[in-house]
Amino acid sequence: MQIAKALTLFDYISDNNQATSTLENLANKQASNIASSIQAVDDGLSLGQFEETLDKIESGEIEVNSETLQNYFEFNKNRLTNQFSQLIDTYQITTETEISIQDDKLTVSGDTKSAQQLQQYLDSDQNLNRLIQQSSRLSKLIEWDQAKQQASIYKEQDMTDEKIVDFLKDSRKIVGDNNKLLFTNAGLGFDSEGQTQAIIEQTEPKQEKQP
Numbered sequence: 001m002q003i004a005k006a007l008t009l010f011d012y013i014s015d016n017n018q019a020t021s022t023l024e025n026l027a028n029k030q031a032s033n034i035a036s037s038i039q040a041v042d043d044g045l046s047l048g049q050f051e052e053t054l055d056k057i058e059s060g061e062i063e064v065n066s067e068t069l070q071n072y073f074e075f076n077k078n079r080l081t082n083q084f085s086q087l088i089d090t091y092q093i094t095t096e097t098e099i100s101i102q103d104d105k106l107t108v109s110g111d112t113k114s115a116q117q118l119q120q121y122l123d124s125d126q127n128l129n130r131l132i133q134q135s136s137r138l139s140k141l142i143e144w145d146q147a148k149q150q151a152s153i154y155k156e157q158d159m160t161d162e163k164i165v166d167f168l169k170d171s172r173k174i175v176g177d178n179n180k181l182l183f184t185n186a187g188l189g190f191d192s193e194g195q196t197q198a199i200i201e202q203t204e205p206k207q208e209k210q211p
Helices: 009-014 014-048 049-058 066-085 113-122 124-157 161-176 196-208
Strands: 098-100 107-108 179-186 187-190
Touching: 009 161, 014 049, 014 124, 049 124, 066 124, 066 187, 098 124, 107 113, 107 124, 113 124, 124 161, 124 179, 124 187, 124 196, 161 196
Parallel strands: none
Antiparallel strands: 098 107, 098 179, 179 187
């Protein structure tokens, strides 16, 4: 990112309006860059290109890091929480309600009238539909990103290649498996969340036994 003219501290002191304008322009440009990077991420994920998208992130071709992905995911979850909070009473959404995400299709669990009505609502509200699916893909990518980083740590710790491959195979299933949007007492979330950490916790005790 280049700035046509570098501003000195005296410029900021003498012209507060100019300083404010410059900072706002920089913030807007940064937000625009992040938005375009997130869009590039989602475009790749929507095509099932999880590995390719992560490679582009790691190489810098897509300028976004793990923290930004996590923050954007949390931002999406907050949006979903706000939207579903307005639907809970109308469609009797409870902790038993699940929305399966498979092959770009959302399916509400149960055969009650309220479940059927919620299904119809999701089918008709394409913005909410896309938000759920984008958030699901981001969740999976975050899990796979964590797995790749953990595999590098295991490599540094001299874990055998066979065990690392087994770890990555187990973690990779998170990407391939169907996802679910869940409504728990702790709040709204996706079934994929935290699965990599669970695999790490299962793997590390085995590693501690290595000589």
